[in-house]
Amino acid sequence: MQNLRVTIERGPDQPNAQREFDVPAQANQTVLDVVSWIQQNADPTLSYRFACRVGMCGSCAMMVNGVPRWTCRTHISKVLEGDSVTIGPLRNLPVIKDLAVDMDPFFDKWVAAEGVHHGALTRDDPIAPVDPAEAARGQADAGIECINCSVCYAACDTVTGNPDYLGPAALQRAWTLLNDSKDSARNAILEAVSGVGGCHNCHSIGSCTAYCPNDLDPLSAIAGLKRETAKSFFKRGR
């Protein structure tokens, strides 16, 4: 194969921008390599976002042939249809330009779900022991490898239809904190995930778990939140 036929989905606000590119094929090439080649060799006006290139920072996610992926760890051979590939900005987030989306709504919801550490100790207290064998710790450990790439958020049809919905990543963070013995705000978290945009809007479609590049399982984390809030509903009557 000589060239890859790459289509970049650019917004209607740039009617004259180039959308089709021929990119030289390499033996080893990620989707991010392809986008970078275009920006460096064909069209320097192409905007996109990346930082670490090794699947740590969560900044390079894009829609690749209609599916959200971390582009730095996705080999182009895995996604080519024939010799073609279509690359677009992440779904469910406002586009700033070309392949760069505004991640603010995603991070705002992370905070709205109480996805922040709620400590009860000071630096003068002894370090609280964490037992890795504890069941709750296992639940927390299952979700803490999230890199905030927003792939699950882009994959979620419930987010598409219900803009208030907090989304899989934020709710999974809430679930890890609920199971973290160092976190002291259990009721505040349950409250935050029970509002109009909370975990109860989830229809268990499971696209989050199907597409998470780190093989995490937000679907089960959200189910955990539904269980805990249901228990508190019977205990506290709300």
Next chain:
Amino acid sequence: MTRTADIKLRAHPLWLAYILHRLSGLALAVFLPFHFWVLSLAVTRPDQLDGFLTLTEAHVVKLAEVGLVFLLAVHMFGGLRLMALEWLPWTPSQKSLAAGATAASFLIACLFFLKAI
């Protein structure tokens, strides 16, 4: 994004279970007022009710009935699947549950069909 790409994003068993549950629920909600109205004919217009009930002998109507029974069964089993998924920590078997729900619904609809003809 093109239409085919949208389909690709959704091509997994749990999305199909979701859409089946949603569309069957929507169809049942639309059908129910009609169902209730027909039954209340028993008081207001008894002769009309019998007239309507003889309609159910027609093959087209029978086919529609099988469809309604299927919708009801698929919505119930799909709902039980959903509640098992949410409230019982059974996540690894969610796909087989989804498949089992659909299979059982088919079974009930088929049973109804066989008895009806």
Next chain:
Amino acid sequence: MLNLRLYMLQRLTALLMAPLVLGHLAVMIYAIQGGLSAAEILGRTQGSALWFTFYGTFVVAVSIHGAIGLRSILHEWAGLKGALLEAVMWLAGIGLFILGARAVWAVTFA
């Protein structure tokens, strides 16, 4: 567009209806043997407190369940929100209840 209370109502009415649906399916398969007639239906249900309770519970549960389900669909697929969404949900629930209650009354004690 669902908070905890609507979610719990949705799930609890569903649990309540699961055995009722099975019963309803069984009755349907039994009742259509040899065709349907008003006399046959009424013969089974008229004056029966049991069938009144069975179908009465069913109607109450389905009115709540259907209204909340429609609420989710109308918000996600039709973009309804705010007071309009609340109004349509209540209208659907009350409408289903009135029609359903009329039907149950018609085949039992009317």
